[in-house]
Amino acid sequence: MIDFETSLDKYAELIVKVGINLQEGQSLVMNGSSHTRGMPIEGAPLVRKIVEHAYKAGAPLVDVLWDDPEVAKIRLRHSSNEALANYYPEWRTKGIHQSLANGAALFTLYATDPDVFKGIDSEKIGAEQQAASIHFAPALDIIIRNQTNWSLASVPVAGWAAKVFPDLETPDAISRLWEMIFTLCRLDRPDPVAAWKEHIADLQTSAHYLNERQFDALHYTGPGTDLTIGMPANHIWESASKASTAGITYVGNLPTEEIFSTPHKDRTQGTVRAALPLSYSGTLIEDFSVSFEAGRAVKVAAKKGVEALEQLIKADEGAAFLGEVALVPQSSPIAQTGILFYNTLFDENASSHIALGSAPRETISGGENMSDEEFAAAGGNHSIVHVDFMIGSSQIDIDGQDAKGNAIPVMRQGEWAFDA
Amino acid sequence: MIDFETSLDKYAELIVKVGINLQEGQSLVMNGSSHTRGMPIEGAPLVRKIVEHAYKAGAPLVDVLWDDPEVAKIRLRHSSNEALANYYPEWRTKGIHQSLANGAALFTLYATDPDVFKGIDSEKIGAEQQAASIHFAPALDIIIRNQTNWSLASVPVAGWAAKVFPDLETPDAISRLWEMIFTLCRLDRPDPVAAWKEHIADLQTSAHYLNERQFDALHYTGPGTDLTIGMPANHIWESASKASTAGITYVGNLPTEEIFSTPHKDRTQGTVRAALPLSYSGTLIEDFSVSFEAGRAVKVAAKKGVEALEQLIKADEGAAFLGEVALVPQSSPIAQTGILFYNTLFDENASSHIALGSAPRETISGGENMSDEEFAAAGGNHSIVHVDFMIGSSQIDIDGQDAKGNAIPVMRQGEWAFDA
Numbered sequence: 001m002i003d004f005e006t007s008l009d010k011y012a013e014l015i016v017k018v019g020i021n022l023q024e025g026q027s028l029v030m031n032g033s034s035h036t037r038g039m040p041i042e043g044a045p046l047v048r049k050i051v052e053h054a055y056k057a058g059a060p061l062v063d064v065l066w067d068d069p070e071v072a073k074i075r076l077r078h079s080s081n082e083a084l085a086n087y088y089p090e091w092r093t094k095g096i097h098q099s100l101a102n103g104a105a106l107f108t109l110y111a112t113d114p115d116v117f118k119g120i121d122s123e124k125i126g127a128e129q130q131a132a133s134i135h136f137a138p139a140l141d142i143i144i145r146n147q148t149n150w151s152l153a154s155v156p157v158a159g160w161a162a163k164v165f166p167d168l169e170t171p172d173a174i175s176r177l178w179e180m181i182f183t184l185c186r187l188d189r190p191d192p193v194a195a196w197k198e199h200i201a202d203l204q205t206s207a208h209y210l211n212e213r214q215f216d217a218l219h220y221t222g223p224g225t226d227l228t229i230g231m232p233a234n235h236i237w238e239s240a241s242k243a244s245t246a247g248i249t250y251v252g253n254l255p256t257e258e259i260f261s262t263p264h265k266d267r268t269q270g271t272v273r274a275a276l277p278l279s280y281s282g283t284l285i286e287d288f289s290v291s292f293e294a295g296r297a298v299k300v301a302a303k304k305g306v307e308a309l310e311q312l313i314k315a316d317e318g319a320a321f322l323g324e325v326a327l328v329p330q331s332s333p334i335a336q337t338g339i340l341f342y343n344t345l346f347d348e349n350a351s352s353h354i355a356l357g358s359a360p361r362e363t364i365s366g367g368e369n370m371s372d373e374e375f376a377a378a379g380g381n382h383s384i385v386h387v388d389f390m391i392g393s394s395q396i397d398i399d400g401q402d403a404k405g406n407a408i409p410v411m412r413q414g415e416w417a418f419d420a
Numbered sequence: 421m422i423d424f425e426t427s428l429d430k431y432a433e434l435i436v437k438v439g440i441n442l443q444e445g446q447s448l449v450m451n452g453s454s455h456t457r458g459m460p461i462e463g464a465p466l467v468r469k470i471v472e473h474a475y476k477a478g479a480p481l482v483d484v485l486w487d488d489p490e491v492a493k494i495r496l497r498h499s500s501n502e503a504l505a506n507y508y509p510e511w512r513t514k515g516i517h518q519s520l521a522n523g524a525a526l527f528t529l530y531a532t533d534p535d536v537f538k539g540i541d542s543e544k545i546g547a548e549q550q551a552a553s554i555h556f557a558p559a560l561d562i563i564i565r566n567q568t569n570w571s572l573a574s575v576p577v578a579g580w581a582a583k584v585f586p587d588l589e590t591p592d593a594i595s596r597l598w599e600m601i602f603t604l605c606r607l608d609r610p611d612p613v614a615a616w617k618e619h620i621a622d623l624q625t626s627a628h629y630l631n632e633r634q635f636d637a638l639h640y641t642g643p644g645t646d647l648t649i650g651m652p653a654n655h656i657w658e659s660a661s662k663a664s665t666a667g668i669t670y671v672g673n674l675p676t677e678e679i680f681s682t683p684h685k686d687r688t689q690g691t692v693r694a695a696l697p698l699s700y701s702g703t704l705i706e707d708f709s710v711s712f713e714a715g716r717a718v719k720v721a722a723k724k725g726v727e728a729l730e731q732l733i734k735a736d737e738g739a740a741f742l743g744e745v746a747l748v749p750q751s752s753p754i755a756q757t758g759i760l761f762y763n764t765l766f767d768e769n770a771s772s773h774i775a776l777g778s779a780p781r782e783t784i785s786g787g788e789n790m791s792d793e794e795f796a797a798a799g800g801n802h803s804i805v806h807v808d809f810m811i812g813s814s815q816i817d818i819d820g821q822d823a824k825g826n827a828i829p830v831m832r833q834g835e836w837a838f839d840a
Contacts, residue, residue, distance in 0.1 A: 027507065041461040041486065048490050055498035061507035062495065066461065066486035070468050075482065078475035087447065087481035091518060095511030 012049035019151030024058030038067030113159025117282025230267025232379030264379035318383025330414035352392025432469035439571030444478030458487030533579025537702025635820035650687020652799030684799035738803030750834035772812025
């Protein structure tokens with residue numbers, strides 16, 4: 001095992017050079033997840049290393065937005081729904097939007113205790129999240145239109161580590177989670193940057209095969225699942241590695257094991273059972289399923305946290321429609337750990353998944369340059385939210401259907417069923 | 421000794437109720453010192469308590485700006501003077517200004533390791549500070565014009581505590597500094613709020629005496645000091661307790677032991693030797709003196725840190741002129757501790773002092789409603805900086821001079837020399 005400081009430094013370097021691919025003279029905005037909350041102060045050791053690598057790479061300014069989940073919790077506890085919906089420090093989201101519009105790159109630290117808002121009224125959480133999403137929408141639009149380079153990575157926080165490794169003392173759980181992150185980000189390889197290039201090439205080979213096929217729909221079958229996802233004409237399967245419209249190649253997620261495209265928003269039909277719980281807005285939604293009719297989520301059920309799921313699909317009109325379909329083989333290193341991470345960045349790379357909400361523009365040919373109306377007419381979904389949930393497992397088969405209705409195996413028992 | 425959690429809670433309550441005097445329905449912005457840097461993440465335990473009391477007092481939004489001195493240091497280390505001068509996250513200062521202009525109150529956490537930027541080129545620090553000051557100027561204008569209620573208080577950070585108590589291990593130094601802060605903020609009294617009202621009344625009695633006298637000048641004599649400070653017509657001596665133009669009475673500094681007014685910017689003459697070191701922009705300026713001609717600081721000398729002092733007086737045109745004169749008796753509780761705090765909030769309340777830079781508008785009658793030109797014509801100074809330094813000690817005598825040149829004792833050996 002390489003020592004912690006060295007691994008931390010390599011991780012930060014990977015994030016700046018491979019993830020963000022920050023350019024000389026390009027500024028960097030560093031923010032937290034949940035769109036508009038800053039980075040938790042527990043993330044300071046990694047954040048400082050990223051800041052250092054960003055300045056070394058020639059950034060004229062690294063703008064670091066911090067936040068404290070405890071402060072967010074105090075606000076939720078003591079505020080009315082009205083105050084949460086109507087008061088928002090909008091100059092922060094305006095500032096992020098302005099920086100990105102001026103060409104800055106974005107780093108998002110995704111590090112959340114999945115139980116952070118346990119016990120707090122889900123309507124309050126929903127009101128605050130909706131206000132945040134509305135204010136963040138212009139910045140999200142730049143990301144969805146792929147106009148700048150960005151990346152997302154995680155850092156252990158105490159509550160999260162304790163949830164993943166409930167049998168360990170918190171400091172040990174944090175150390176164990178760091179080890180997992182370092183390994184799954186290939187930092188134990190002699191040359192992590194080269195290892196990443198090889199891995200990305202493999203993902204792009206699978207994407208290429210599916211792009212050639214241009215299936216009309218994907219059909220998922222398994223226990224509790226019989227789901228048909230219609231695909232739009234001229235859809236594109238992508239890996240997390242892509243070039244922004246400004247021509248900068250970046251890897252949006254670290255780690256990443258998925259290839260993804262967009263469903264046609266109006267052509268999802270049937271029921272899907274989630275394979276893993278979903279942590280949304282500080283609430284854990286467990287053992288749930290969603291039924292679709294003509295693209296719309298018309299029914300949800302969950303053993304726990306159903307209110308949060310109901311809040312999610314009514315966040316706005318587009319929140320009840322799909323905006324992403326992603327394929328991950330069960331042999332992926334993250335799936336092989338057998339660990340439930342309660343963190344979308346890891347769990348989505350352990351399992352095939354779909355997302356409610358906005359579709360990435362570049363997954364329909366020419367999408368970056370379409371108006372909202374044109375993108376919708378092409379089948380692309382628009383929403384203030386984008387929330388992944390996991391549906392893949394070794395019990396799931398997926399067929400591709402061509403326009404004539406012929407079925408061609410894409411996955412069997414969670415593994416690729418074609419030779420690309 | 422009351423337990424730590426209880427004292428911390430009382431301190432936060434004092435800050436919200438007596439310091440800021442936050443009104444129901446009034447939002448609060450919480451920022452760090454150095455104008456535009458957020459609060460150090462080490463301050464989280466106090467910050468969370470203040471946030472809680474603010475929401476309980478009816479704030480619709482508490483907007484908390486964090487920062488990390490390590491991140492600031494990394495930027496200074498890796499950036500050119502040009503980048504530091506030209507790149508600034510201006511939307512933050514615009515946001516603070518907009519919130520204050522909309523009626524929000526301001527809390528400033530003043531908690532800095534005086535050696536935080538030790539070893540970093542003072543020109544770099546100067547470039548960054550100047551950019552910050554320029555961007556913060558519109559918000560500072562609201563504060564100087566006394567248009568909203570605000571307060572400033574401190575929290576121990578490791579580097580600061582270690583500097584104040586160099587013989588203690590850091591955790592013990594932090595505990596000791598907390599004890600000092602709690603005691604000097606009168607939190608050991610049975611009713612701290614009542615104790616504060618009585619103390620403020622005493623300060624106002626002294627201010628009233630000097631306001632009646634309307635001295636034409638103050639003459640300071642002592643070792644290395646022979647300084648005459650001309651006072652403007654219709655000057656007003658204030659305590660830290662005052663009413664904003666919106667009619668909200670607040671206490672701008674916790675703790676406070678001073679009464680203060682403004683010099684006439686063009687009528688300071690002679691030389692003053694500082695009684696204590698000055699921590700400015702992360703550099704400690706030691707054993708220094710400043711000579712004035714017709715108000716302007718024309719010569720500075722220092723045993724250590726003279727570059728920082730030179731940077732300070734050329735921050736802008738007004739930075740070389742005085743904007744505050746303040747009187748503190750040596751019998752003040754802070755002076756009685758005999759401790760050098762390396763923190764202006766404490767050290768300025770242990771010693772009579774003066775400040776280079778902007779003058780508080782309300783210290784000249786009608787100043788809040790004057791244009792910049794009218795305020796300057798009345799003798800008030802304008803600058804992007806306001807930096808106090810300590811000149812009072814038991815070796816200093818101060819006389820008030822009336823228009824005919826008669827001298828009347830104001831302080832002898834650092835104590836009040838009049839019966840108010």
